[in-house]
Amino acid sequence: MTRYTSATDADRAEMLGAIGVGSIDELFADIPAALRLNRPLALDAGLSEQEVYEELKALAAKSTSAEDEISFLGAGMYDHYVPALVDSIILRSEFLTPYTPYQPEISQGGLQAMFEYQTAISELTGLPVSNASVYEGPSAVAAAGYVATAASKGSRFVISRGVHPHSRECLRTLAHAWEMEVVEAPLSGGVTELPSLDEDVSAVIVQQPNFLGAVEDLAALSGAAHGVGALSIAACDPLPLALLKTPGECGVDIAVGEGQSLGNRLDFGGPSFGFFAATEALMRRMPGRIAGETKDIDGKRGFVLTLQTREQHIRREKATSNICTAQALNALAGVIYLSWLGGQGIVELVELMLQRTAYARDRLAAIDGVTQIHEQPVVREFAVALDAPVQRVIARCQEQGVNPGYALGRDYPEYENGLLVAITERRTRADIDRLADVLTAAVAAERQAVGAKA
Amino acid sequence: MIAQADDTLTIYERSKAGRRAFVAPDTDVPERAPDELLAPELRRAEPPRLPEVAEPEIVRHYNRLSKRNFDLDTGFYPLGSCTMKHNPKLHERVAGLPGHARVHPLQDPRYAQGALELMWRLQGALGEIAGLPHVSLQPSAGSQGELAGVLLTRALHEDRGEHRTKVLTPDTAHGTNPATVTMAGYEVVKVVSDSGGNVDLDDLRAKADEDVACLMLTNPSTLGLFETGIEEIERIVHGVGATLYYDGANLNAIMGISRPGDMGFDIVHFNLHKSFTQPHGGGGPGAGPVAVSDRIEPYLPRPQVVRRESTTNGNEPFYDLDYDRPKSIGRLRGFQGNYGVFVRSYAYIRSLGAAGLREASETAVLNANYLLAKLREAGVAQYLPAAYDRLCMHEFVLSGEPMRRELKIKTLDMAKRLLDHGVHPPTVYFPLIVEEALMVEPTETETKETLDHFAEIVTGILREAQEDPEIAREAPYTTPVRRLDEAGAARHPVVRQPMNGN
Numbered sequence: 001m002t003r004y005t006s007a008t009d010a011d012r013a014e015m016l017g018a019i020g021v022g023s024i025d026e027l028f029a030d031i032p033a034a035l036r037l038n039r040p041l042a043l044d045a046g047l048s049e050q051e052v053y054e055e056l057k058a059l060a061a062k063s064t065s066a067e068d069e070i071s072f073l074g075a076g077m078y079d080h081y082v083p084a085l086v087d088s089i090i091l092r093s094e095f096l097t098p099y100t101p102y103q104p105e106i107s108q109g110g111l112q113a114m115f116e117y118q119t120a121i122s123e124l125t126g127l128p129v130s131n132a133s134v135y136e137g138p139s140a141v142a143a144a145g146y147v148a149t150a151a152s153k154g155s156r157f158v159i160s161r162g163v164h165p166h167s168r169e170c171l172r173t174l175a176h177a178w179e180m181e182v183v184e185a186p187l188s189g190g191v192t193e194l195p196s197l198d199e200d201v202s203a204v205i206v207q208q209p210n211f212l213g214a215v216e217d218l219a220a221l222s223g224a225a226h227g228v229g230a231l232s233i234a235a236c237d238p239l240p241l242a243l244l245k246t247p248g249e250c251g252v253d254i255a256v257g258e259g260q261s262l263g264n265r266l267d268f269g270g271p272s273f274g275f276f277a278a279t280e281a282l283m284r285r286m287p288g289r290i291a292g293e294t295k296d297i298d299g300k301r302g303f304v305l306t307l308q309t310r311e312q313h314i315r316r317e318k319a320t321s322n323i324c325t326a327q328a329l330n331a332l333a334g335v336i337y338l339s340w341l342g343g344q345g346i347v348e349l350v351e352l353m354l355q356r357t358a359y360a361r362d363r364l365a366a367i368d369g370v371t372q373i374h375e376q377p378v379v380r381e382f383a384v385a386l387d388a389p390v391q392r393v394i395a396r397c398q399e400q401g402v403n404p405g406y407a408l409g410r411d412y413p414e415y416e417n418g419l420l421v422a423i424t425e426r427r428t429r430a431d432i433d434r435l436a437d438v439l440t441a442a443v444a445a446e447r448q449a450v451g452a453k454a
Numbered sequence: 455m456i457a458q459a460d461d462t463l464t465i466y467e468r469s470k471a472g473r474r475a476f477v478a479p480d481t482d483v484p485e486r487a488p489d490e491l492l493a494p495e496l497r498r499a500e501p502p503r504l505p506e507v508a509e510p511e512i513v514r515h516y517n518r519l520s521k522r523n524f525d526l527d528t529g530f531y532p533l534g535s536c537t538m539k540h541n542p543k544l545h546e547r548v549a550g551l552p553g554h555a556r557v558h559p560l561q562d563p564r565y566a567q568g569a570l571e572l573m574w575r576l577q578g579a580l581g582e583i584a585g586l587p588h589v590s591l592q593p594s595a596g597s598q599g600e601l602a603g604v605l606l607t608r609a610l611h612e613d614r615g616e617h618r619t620k621v622l623t624p625d626t627a628h629g630t631n632p633a634t635v636t637m638a639g640y641e642v643v644k645v646v647s648d649s650g651g652n653v654d655l656d657d658l659r660a661k662a663d664e665d666v667a668c669l670m671l672t673n674p675s676t677l678g679l680f681e682t683g684i685e686e687i688e689r690i691v692h693g694v695g696a697t698l699y700y701d702g703a704n705l706n707a708i709m710g711i712s713r714p715g716d717m718g719f720d721i722v723h724f725n726l727h728k729s730f731t732q733p734h735g736g737g738g739p740g741a742g743p744v745a746v747s748d749r750i751e752p753y754l755p756r757p758q759v760v761r762r763e764s765t766t767n768g769n770e771p772f773y774d775l776d777y778d779r780p781k782s783i784g785r786l787r788g789f790q791g792n793y794g795v796f797v798r799s800y801a802y803i804r805s806l807g808a809a810g811l812r813e814a815s816e817t818a819v820l821n822a823n824y825l826l827a828k829l830r831e832a833g834v835a836q837y838l839p840a841a842y843d844r845l846c847m848h849e850f851v852l853s854g855e856p857m858r859r860e861l862k863i864k865t866l867d868m869a870k871r872l873l874d875h876g877v878h879p880p881t882v883y884f885p886l887i888v889e890e891a892l893m894v895e896p897t898e899t900e901t902k903e904t905l906d907h908f909a910e911i912v913t914g915i916l917r918e919a920q921e922d923p924e925i926a927r928e929a930p931y932t933t934p935v936r937r938l939d940e941a942g943a944a945r946h947p948v949v950r951q952p953m954n955g956n
Contacts, residue, residue, distance in 0.1 A: 002806055004540050004806075004899050005814065005899060006900075006902075007820065007898075012820065015824040015902060018827045018828065019827045027816075027823055028711060028712075029845065030680040030845065031708070032682070032684070035712050036711065037711060037712055040710065040812070041582055041709075041710045041808040041812070042582050043579055043582060043583075043803065044807055044808075045807040045809065046805055046808075046810040047805060052801050053544060056554070057548070059572050060552070060553025060554050061568065063567060063568035063569045064566070065553050065555075066556045066557070067556055068552075071558060073560055073561065076559075077560075083475075083476075085512060085513055087550075088513070089520070092520045093526070094520035094524075094525045094527075094528070095516075095520055095523065095735070095736055096735060097526035097527045097541055097733050097734065097735075098524060098525040098734060099531075099533060099536050099734040099737065100737035103524075103873065104940075105873055105935055105936060105937065106523065106873055106933050107522075107524065108522035108523070108934045108935055109521065109523035112464065113516070113736075115464065115951070116465050116466070118950050119464070120502075122950045123502035124502050128950070130949070133738070135595060135738075135787055136594060138785065139787040139788070146637065166787070166788040167788070170785050170787060170788070173783055173785055173786060177637075177638050177639035242498075242501065242502060245496060245497060245499075265555045266555070266556050266557060266558050267555055268557045268559050268789075269559030269790045269792075270788075270789060270793055270794065270795070271594075271738070271741075271794050271795055273738075283947065290949055291949065292948055293943070294942055294943035294948075296939070297938075302935040304938050304940050306940070306943040306944050306949065307944055312628075313630075315629070316633060317635060319629065319632075321633065322634040322637050324597045324629075325595040325597070325725075325727060325734075325738045325740040326737060326739075327737075329736060330738070330739055332736065338505075339465050339475070339505045339512050340475045342469075342475060342504050342507065343502060345474055345476035345477075345504075346501070346504060348476075348478040349476070352479065354491050354492060355481050355483055355485055355488075356482075356483050358486055358491050377496060379492070394562070403561075425478070428479070429483045430482075432483070
C-alpha cells in the first residue's frame with residue numbers, strides 16, 4: 001500500500017465482499033479489454049519521502065534563484081519581500097486544503113477573506129467591484145477582452161504596444177476565435193500613441209505603468225476610448241497604484257493585472273493571481289467568483305458566493321466565462337500582504353521604490369554606452385539601450401553574480417539591445433552600485449570585443 | 455472571552471489610523487523631491503484605504519477566520535468530481551525550496567536548468583499516464599486546459615482548410631465544457647444520455663456531422679460510470695473528422711489502468727489539483743496541462759519545454775524553452791505555467807511511481823464501490839437510490855428524489871444536515887440529469903472506518919427525518935453561521951467593505 005492510502009489486505013477483502021465481487025479487477029469490468037493497459041506505466045518506481053526530498057532538492061540546486069544572485073529581473077514578476085506571516089497563514093490547513101466555498105456555512109473564513117481581498121483591490125484600482133481572482137495577469141487581459149466582446153459593439157481591439165508581450169499574445173490567441181481584429185497602438189517617446197479610433201473599436205487596452213516602465217496618461221486614453229463608445233481596459237501593476245491616479249479616477253472600465261508582487265513568490269512564473277475590477281455597470285458581466293455580504297436566518301452577518309448566475313456551473317454555455325478553479329490561496333496571500341503593508345505602509349514602500357529607481361536610472365544612464373530609451377516618469381522599472389549586444393552583456397553580468405534585467409529584443413526588435421531593469425525594495429543602494437559597476441565593465445568589454453572584430 | 459459579534463469583523467473594521475505591521479527599509483539613496491519624480495497630476499487623490507493593524511492582530515484575525523473554515527485536513531470531504539484526496543505535507547516543503555520558489559520566470563534557461571528539467575520530466579510522466587506523447591504544462595486550471603483543447607481543435611481544422619461551427623457535449627458535462635465552447639467561438643450541441651447512463655449512441659450519430667469540430671467527453675463520466683461505448687464513440691467522432699477531447703476531471707479512476715490515448719482521444723487535460731494532489735487552496739491554484747497526439751502537436755501553446763541533446767560527448771542535455779512554433783495557437787497565459795503546482799505534482803508522481811498510481815486509482819474505485827454498497831443497504835437505498843444500477847468507478851451519483859417525495863427533505867437539506875456531523879457534503883444537484891443528485895467521491899486516501907462512519911451518518915439523518923423532517927430542513931445548527939440569504943445577496947450585492955465616503 002502507498003503511504004497515502006490505508007486499505008490493508010484484510011480491509012480490501014472485506015470491502016470486496018461487501019460489494020459482492022471477487023477482485024479489484026472486476027470493478028473495472030466496464031472498461032473494454034482492448035482498452036486496458038496490460039503493463040505497468042513506464043514510470044520509475046516510487047520513492048520514500050526522504051528520497052523524493054533529496055531529488056527535488058537536487059533539482060532546485062540546478063537553478064539560480066533570487067537568493068543566489070542580485071537580480072534586477074522584472075518584466076511582469078518582481079522579487080519583493082514576502083513577510084513571514086503570509087507563509088504562516090496560508091499554510092494553515094483551513095486555508096490550504098478546502099475547495100471553493102460551495103457550502104458557505106462551513107466556509108466563512110475563506111469567503112470573508114475573499115470579501116476583504118475584493119475590498120483591497122477596489123481600493124487600489126478605484127473601481128467599485130472586484131472579483132475574487134482570476135488565473136494571472138496576461139490571461140486577465142484576454143478575459144477583459146472577452147467582457148468587451150459582449151459589452152460593447154465593434155470588431156476590433158486596439159492594444160498598446162506598451163502592454164506586456166504575453167498579455168498581447170494571450171489576447172490574440174483568443175481574439176482569433178472571437179473573430180476580433182487586434183490592432184497595436186505604437187509607442188512614441190515611451191508612451192502609447194493612439195491611432196485615430198472609430199466606432200468599430202470594441203476596447204482600448206493599455207498598461208499602467210507600461211512594459212517599458214513609463215507612466216501612461218490613462219485618463220486621456222480612457223477618454224479617447226469612450227469617445228467612440230469603446231471600453232477602456234487597463235492592465236495595472238498593483239503596487240504603483242498606491243501612488244498613481246487610479247484607473248477609477250481615470251475613467252477606466254476594467255482594471256486587471258498580475259498580483260504576484262502582492263505577497264506571492266516568483267515560483268518560476270506561477271501560481272500567482274490575476275485581479276479583475278470593474279465599474280458597477282459591468283458587475284454582472286464579470287468572470288469568476290465574487291463574495292458578497294449577507295445574513296443568515298438568525299440575522300447573523302455572513303458571506304456567500306454571489307451573482308452566481310454569471311457562472312459556468314449555473315449558466316453553462318451562456319456563462320460570462322468558463323473559469324472555475326482560480327487562485328483563491330494566492331489572492332489570500334495578496335490581502336494578507338496588503339493588510340501587512342497598510343494604508344500608510346504601501347505609500348512608503350512605493351515612495352522608496354520611486355527613489356531607488358530614480359537613483360538607479362541616473363546611475364545607469366551615466367554609464368558610457370548606456371542611454372535611456374525614454375524619459376517618462378517611472379515607478380520601479382525603466383528601460384535603457386546598450387551600445388553592445390545585450391545578451392552577451394547579461395551573460396557577463398550573471399557571471400559576476402548580478403542579473404541586470406530583461407533583454408527587450410525578443411519582444412521589441414526596435415529595442416534590439418534594450419534592457420529592462422526592475423528595482424524592488426530588496427535592491428539596496430549597494431546592490432544598485434554593484435549593478436552599475438558590473439554593467440559598466442560588461443558594456444565596455446563587449447564594445448571592445450566588437451571593436452576588436454571590426 | 456471574545457464577543458460573538460467580533461467573529462465577523464473584517465480586517466478593515468479592526469483598523470486604527472497609525473497602527474502598522476510594515477516598517478520600510480531606510481531610503482539609502484540621495485533623496486529627491488517626490489513630486490519631481492512623480493508629478494502631482496499623475497498622483498492619486500487619496501491613498502488606498504488599506505487596513506492599519508499591527509502584526510499580532512493580523513495573525514489573530516486570519517487565524518480566527520481560518521477556524522470558520524472546514525477543510526480536508528480536518529475531515530471527510532467527498533465532494534464529487536473534485537477529487538479531494540490527501541495533500542502530502544512533503545510537497546509544501548519541497549515547493550518552498552528557494553531553488554523552486556524564488557526562481558524568476560524570465561531567468562535565462564542556462565540558469566533555470568532544474569526548473570526546466572522538472573517540467574520536462576513531468577511532461578513525460580503525464581504523457582505516459584495519458585497515453586499521448588506531447589504535453590504542454592501551460593494552462594492554469596482545468597477550464598483553461600479545456601479552452602486550450604478546443605483552440606487546438608480549431609487550429610487543426612483551419613490548417614486543413616476546414617470551417618466547423620459546433621462542439622458536442624454530453625448532457626452530463628461539467629458546466630465548464632459548454633462555457634468553454636462558447637468562449638472558443640463555437641456553438642454547443644448537447645448529446646443526451648441513454649438509460650444506462652452512457653452517451654446515447656443514436657443521438658450522437660444523429661448530431662455528429664461535418665460541422666462538428668469536437669466531442670468533449672469526461673470518462674468516467676460525471677455519473678461515475680465508464681462509457682462502455684467508447685470504442686464506437688471514437689469511430690463516430692473520428693468518422694466525421696472531429697477531434698475527441700478528454701476532460702481529465704475524473705482521471706483519478708483509471709491511472710495506470712486505461713489510458714485516454716489508447717481509447718482514441720486526441721487531446722486530454724489534467725487537473726493537477728485533483729488527480730495529482732495540488733492542495734485546492736479554497737478555490738485554486740490548480741493547473742490544467744494538456745496532452746495531445748502527434749497530429750495536434752504542432753499547435754500546442756508557446757513556449758514549449760524541450761530537451762536538446764548535447765552534441766559534444768559527455769555533456770549534459772540542455773533544457774530549453776522553444777518559441778519557434780509557427781503553427782502554435784499562441785499563449786494562454788504569462789510565462790510557463792503554474793510551476794509551483796508542477797513541483798508538487800512531480801513530487802507526488804515520484805513518491806507513488808507506476809505501481810502507486812495504479813494502486814491509488816484501484817483504491818479510489820474500491821472505496822467508492824464500498825461506500826455505494828453500504829448505502830445500498832436497508833434504510834438508505836429506498837430513499838437515496840443509486841441513479842444507475844451498475845458498479846461505479848471512483849465516484850457515484852445518488853438520487854434524492856424518493857427522499858424528497860417520501861421524507862419531505864431535499865438533497866439540499868441532507869447536505870446541510872451533514873454539516874452538523876462534521877463532514878463536507880457531496881456535490882449536490884449535479885449532474886443535472888439526475889433529480890436531486892448527490893455526487894459522492896470518497897477518494898483513495900480515506901479509510902474504511904471513515905466510509906463506514908459516513909454511511910452511518912447518512913442512515914441516521916434519514917432515520918431522523920422519518921421522525922421529524924423539520925430537523926434537516928432547518929439544518930445546520932452547529933456551524934459558525936446557519937443558512938444564508940443568498941437571494942438577498944444577489945439582489946442587493948455588497949461586494950466590498952463600505953467605508954466613509956462610499
